[in-house]
Amino acid sequence: MKRHTDDTEGGIHASEHGSRLTERxxxxxxxxxxEELAKAHRLREMLVSIMGHDLRTPLSVxxxxxxxxxxxxxxxxxxxxxxxxxxxxxxxxEMIRDIKTYSKVKGGVFESDLExxxxxxxxxxxxxxxxxxxxxxxITIDMMYQTDKRFPxxxxxxLKNAFLHTIDNAIKYSPEHETxxxxxxxxxxxxxxxxxxxxxxxxxxxxxxxxxRFMRKEKRGIKGSGIGLAITESVVDAHNGSVRIEDNPGGGxxxxxxxxxx
Ligand SMILES: Nc1ncnc2c1ncn2[C@@H]1O[C@H](COP(=O)(O)OP(=O)(O)O)[C@@H](O)[C@H]1O
Ligand SMILES: [Mg+2]
Numbered sequence: 001m002k003r004h005t006d007d008t009e010g011g012i013h014a015s016e017h018g019s020r021l022t023e024r025x026x027x028x029x030x031x032x033x034x035e036e037l038a039k040a041h042r043l044r045e046m047l048v049s050i051m052g053h054d055l056r057t058p059l060s061v062x063x064x065x066x067x068x069x070x071x072x073x074x075x076x077x078x079x080x081x082x083x084x085x086x087x088x089x090x091x092x093x094e095m096i097r098d099i100k101t102y103s104k105v106k107g108g109v110f111e112s113d114l115e116x117x118x119x120x121x122x123x124x125x126x127x128x129x130x131x132x133x134x135x136x137x138x139i140t141i142d143m144m145y146q147t148d149k150r151f152p153x154x155x156x157x158x159l160k161n162a163f164l165h166t167i168d169n170a171i172k173y174s175p176e177h178e179t180x181x182x183x184x185x186x187x188x189x190x191x192x193x194x195x196x197x198x199x200x201x202x203x204x205x206x207x208x209x210x211x212x213r214f215m216r217k218e219k220r221g222i223k224g225s226g227i228g229l230a231i232t233e234s235v236v237d238a239h240n241g242s243v244r245i246e247d248n249p250g251g252g253x254x255x256x257x258x259x260x261x262x
Contacts, residue, residue: 119151145184162235165228170197
């Protein structure tokens with residue numbers, strides 16, 4: 001929709017067709033638009049809540065019973081098929097979680113609840129959460145920073161998701177049994193976090209677009225929602241930070257997240 005021009009003469013506004021709106025009609029339109037916006041907002045909340053609950057419940061049933069069958073069956077083929085069902089259900093669950101987080105980011109939860117977060121402790125939490133994946137891919141995590149030091153930032157709980165997605169990508173887009181290196185550096189008034197992998201890397205002409213919502217490239221059949229890095233960028237932006245990608249000299253890529261110190 002085109003915007004109305006701004007010229008106002010004695011309570012009269014020009015519309016895009018050259019006709020004129022009275023002050024009253026103008027307000028009526030404004031009210032109508034804000035009502036439509038509120039409706040769209042409520043619809044989004046409802047969809048996210050349906051996904052978050054009504055879709056996750058059947059998924060947890062699938063996961064629960066798959067695990068049970070796998071445990072009780074002695075048939076290797078059945079176990080392999082059940083493993084596939086399990087991993088598909090886990091992927092779907094992860095996607096739903098990402099969409100919920102993205103909706104939360106876009107809901108603008110930021111001005112409120114800022115607290116001091118220690119990046120070092122936050123990274124330990126993330127690694128604990130990704131433990132299963134790290135093991136499954138046979139990845140070694142090299143923590144090249146002072147693990148007994150505090151790296152405080154003023155942040156929101158979503159900052160953890162922002163960092164998590166870059167580490168999650170480094171793990172899943174790496175070949176098995178590779179090393180993923182994490183760094184945390186003190187650079188003036190900022191902390192700079194780096195995560196480097198030895199995967200296929202990201203070509204220069206794709207370095208910007210990977211941050212777009214739902215932008216993903218299937219690499220060796222690796223699954224994902226395509227919104228991980230959109231979450232990273234939005235959350236880091238909201239913390240007055242920045243994200244950039246560089247090529248890893250040894251192949252693969254390095255994601256850098258810069259955030260101001262507390
Ligand atoms: N470490 C990485 N190495 C290679 N490609 C990556 C890496 N991280 C992200 N990408 C590319 O960027 C795309 C977007 O990433 P993301 O938003 O996290 O979505 P997803 O991981 O769900 O596909 C991925 O589909 C992948 O093609
Ligand atoms: Mg991802």
